[in-house]
Every structure is written in structure tokens, then in C-alpha cells.
Amino acid sequence: MNDSFEEMLIHTYEFEKVKDIRPFLCEYWTTSFLLALIYLILIFMGQRYMKDRKRFNLRIPLTIWSFSLAIFSILGAVRTWKYLGALLMLGGLKNSLCHHGFITNPTVRFWSVLFVFSKIVEFGDTAFIILRKQQLLFLHWFHHSTVLVYTSFAYKNGGAGGCWFMTMNYGVHAVMYSYYTVKALGLKPPRILPMIITTLQITQMFVGASVGILSFLWRKDCACHNSEQYLFWTFAMYFAYFALFLNFFYQAYFRTVQTKAKVKAKSQ
Template sequence: MLRPNDTDSVPLSEFSFERRFDERGAIEWMQANWSKSFVFSALYMTLVFGGQLYMKPRPKMSLRRPLVLWSLCLALFSIVGAVRTGSYMLHILGTSGFRRSICDQSFYNGPVSKFWAYAFVLSKAPELGDTAFIVLRKQKLLFLHWYHHITVLLYSWYSYKDMVAGGGWFMTMNYAVHALMYSYYAARAAGLRVPRPFAVLITSAQIAQMAMGLTVTGLVYRWLQQGDCPSREDNVTWAALMYLSYLLLFSNFFYQTYLRRCYADTKTSKTE
């Protein structure tokens, strides 16, 4: 871990709200309340599948303007989060190296990053609202979508309370990918024509995120055995299962959406 005077020397400008943020109180609150993530998940599942039944005999809603506003707000939040956590991550990498960027806990209590670490885990609850637009607009609800939302919420709340190793990488990558993803959603909802390669880029970034998540998890397990990478074997197990399932699901989505469809289009054009 970084010593207190090490975090004070981080050469990054802090906003006043970042400086005043009480990370100790946040961690204590999460230690006492992290299990509420199961309540949110159960309520989410009830509303999602109950909502689908409710909407089945009813016409779909447009909700274009609310969707633009929702996606734009999450895009801006993710962009700022990616910049702030990314700047801190680059500082740790530049001054202390790759191993310390994974095993160090200062991401949870260091300047700049401590606020955004807590904001990240809390944001996983309101992000469940993404699915409301799918249900009310009667779009196809993928298993990948709701499974990903629930498991990220459960794992992030479960892990934050223990300040486990690897969290800095997990959060920074997620902020960065969500910055791209929600920007894309906002543009599409606003009726803008977004080139197809941008969608391919987002899914590719998600697959790369899951592969890196597995790599970081494996390194945490390896270094945990040496006693200087704070985590627990049960946490590592859940992280490995989560990232592996994500990697398989996003890779399948990429194949079904881009590769298989491209092959089908090519085959059709040749027979015409």
C-alpha cells in the first residue's frame, strides 16, 4: 500500500469536492450496506420481466428525448470518470510500475481517484435504468444485457467494501468503455448517423476489457499468494467467473452481430 505521505505527493490537481470526499465513511457505509445490492437486483428483475408482461398487449413507447438525455448524462459522467481515474492510474504506472497499479489500494483512498471509485460503484444501481428503455420501447432484451447489469452491481459493491486489488484497473476500464458506449447511444437516440465501424469498435473494446479483466484477476491471484496483493481467494474466484462469462458472451455477441451477419450478407450478394 502507499503510505499516507505518498498519496499527498500525487501531482494531480483536485477539485474541491474530490478533496473533501470522506472515503472512510463511504467504505464503512458500503461494509454495512453492500448486501442491499441483492435487493436492488431482485427489484430490477421483478420490474424488468413484470414490465415485459405489462407491455406485451400495449404499443411500444418512443421515449426518444428521455433516452437522449439519459444516455448523454451517463456519457458525460463516464467521460469525466475515465479522465480522472485514468490520470491517477497513469501516475501510479509511471511512478510505481504495473504490479503496484494492480496491488495498491490507494485507488480507493488516494487523491482524485477516491471520489470516482465510490461514484463508480454507486452508479451501478441507477444504471439499471438502461433496461427500462428496452422494456418500454419493446426492444429485444438480451440475456447479456440484464446478466451484465446485475453481476456488475453485485461484484462492485461486494469488492469496494474490502478495497480489493485490481479495482483500479476494473473501474478505469469500465469508465472508458462506457464513455464510448453511452456517447454512441446518445448519438443514435438523437437520430444521428453513426458509422457502423464505431459499433464494432465498442464491442471490440468490451471484449478487450474482459480479457484484461481476466488477466488482472490472474495476476492478483498469483501475487496474493506472495502476501503483497490485498484480496481474498473467494473474491478472485468470483471475479474470474464473472470476467470469463463476460468474455464468452461478448465474443458470441460480436460473432452473431458482425461476423455472421457479414458472412450472410456476402453469401447473399454472391447468389444474386
């Protein structure tokens, strides 16, 4: 796509016109494996450290943390959703899957770089769980560690659907971290809100897997330039996340309700 068409999709602000550091990120993308390993080691060390200690409250730091990530995610969602929405209306679904604007358009490239780095920052979520001695789910640490590696890998390959993956994640995190902020403040949001957030996460993973399938089917119809290896790992990752979040949804919102109903019936 030419520059004039790109300008039609979204206006680029001056602060978004930064130097392209994608070559640097592409060269050192394998560092993500080391960072993921360090993250897992720190989890083990942190849990051992807190084993015989009292939990920290951390309400104020957690509020600031969640609010900061909520604002960041909202801004990222607004900028990238506007671009993807315009791309869909002007070029259609197939073109949006094969489009490489997230590494060529200055605006989306800016938010793409921040998106990659945010996956390192989000490791801090786990620190709060450990220091507050909350239950650390397999889904949590598996998702955080693998999503950093995949995001670095996908950005390095400039693969099809990259704009979709990033845009959906920004949107879901905007809602999720806003909810965490309200919770950290000690307020009581509607009980159905956590279920809605998990539903959004499941939908995100389903759409992500679908994008991987469509990218494979349409790889010869447009200039996608994707390797089968990239498409395989895209589908595998999103399918794994879909299954894990679906299981979490069942365990958290259905099995718990069934268990409470059985206990109530026995007590009567």
C-alpha cells in the first residue's frame, strides 16, 4: 500500500514518528527465551521466599500498577482498532490478514514496539500475586512466559494477522486492567464482569486460531509471505490458550457453582 492510502487509514501524531527499532528487535528476538526463563526462576524463588512470611497488602501500588496498564491498553486499543477498522472497511478481511501495516505504518509500528515490550512489563502481574500470597495458576505463568516468546517471534517474522493479534490483546487488556484497578481500590464491580472478561479472552483466542487458519488457506492469494512454521506455531499457541481459558471458565464459573449447590443441598 502507498503512503497516501496509509494516511487515509489513520493520522500519525508526531510522538509516534520515532526511529524504527524493528531491526534491533529482530536481531535479538531470541532474548525472549532467556527473559521467559528468568521469569520462571524468579517465580520459584519468590514463592520460596514468601512461604513462611506474611502476605503484603500492596493495595496502593497495585492500584497504580493496574491503572497505568489500563490507560496504556486503552490508548493502544484506540489507536490500533481505528487502523484495523479502517483497513477492514477499505480492504476487506483477506487484505487485513495479509497486511503488514503493523511494521510499516508509523503509528501502528510505534504501538507494536510498545506492545512487544509490554509483555515484559506484564511480568509484574505475577510479582503482585506472589507477594500477596494469592493462588498462582498454571494458566497465568504459562500464558505470560509463552506470549512474550511468541510476540517476539511474530514481530520478527512480520507475519500475517499480526495487527489482529495485537489489536485484540490491547482491547481485552483495556477491559481487564480497568477491572483490576476497580478491584484494587476495594470497590465491588458487578459479579458478571469477571465472566465477561474471561469470555472476551476465550473469544480472542478463538479468533486468533481462526486468523491462523485463514492465513494458511489464503497464503497464496495475496502477499502474506508467511512460513508454514510461523502459521503452525500461531495456530498451536492460540488453540492451547483457547483450551486453557475455556477450562478456566468452566472451573471458575460452572464447577464452583455446582459445588456450592451440592453443599447447600446436603446442608438442607
